[in-house]
Amino acid sequence: MNAFATSLIAALLLGLSAATGAAPSDVAPASASQAAPPATLEPENFSYNADGRRDPFVSLTARGTDQSAARGNQELDSARALGVDEISVRGIVATGNGYVAMVKGPNGKTFVVRPNDRLLDGTIKSITAQAIVLMQDVSDPLSVVKQKEVRKLLRGLEEGK
Numbered sequence: 001m002n003a004f005a006t007s008l009i010a011a012l013l014l015g016l017s018a019a020t021g022a023a024p025s026d027v028a029p030a031s032a033s034q035a036a037p038p039a040t041l042e043p044e045n046f047s048y049n050a051d052g053r054r055d056p057f058v059s060l061t062a063r064g065t066d067q068s069a070a071r072g073n074q075e076l077d078s079a080r081a082l083g084v085d086e087i088s089v090r091g092i093v094a095t096g097n098g099y100v101a102m103v104k105g106p107n108g109k110t111f112v113v114r115p116n117d118r119l120l121d122g123t124i125k126s127i128t129a130q131a132i133v134l135m136q137d138v139s140d141p142l143s144v145v146k147q148k149e150v151r152k153l154l155r156g157l158e159e160g161k
Helices: 003-020 067-071
Strands: 089-094 098-104 111-112 122-127 133-137 149-152 158-160
Touching: 089 133, 089 149, 098 122, 122 149
Parallel strands: none
Antiparallel strands: 089 098, 098 111, 122 133, 133 149, 149 158
């Protein structure tokens, strides 16, 4: 800045302080409410009750996303990390307590599952000599149906209801 601009600014500041009767650094707030810092609002605990309506926090454009992408880079160490669509039935074995099944995941690992075992997006409802019956959770927020029954046959053909 040049000398003229500096002296002009100083004159304006002095004029301001003369008009208010105080130095520029002594200017006080107009009221006590402006002097106090704003109070911080504590967030209340909030839970959304859908009551049959669509959840507004679920993206409509990201429906039916790939489960492996949602899972991230997490290693598939148990059958709980497998999606219903990702498994294939490799074998069914009869035991004293019913049937158990051997399922293969997308990474090539084989897991032993029993009825009522939980998967990433469903539950094993029952195991018969020919198939596994699963209840898959439907992740479509616009769907009225929240679960669907999926049959994974031992011989490869899969059937969904």
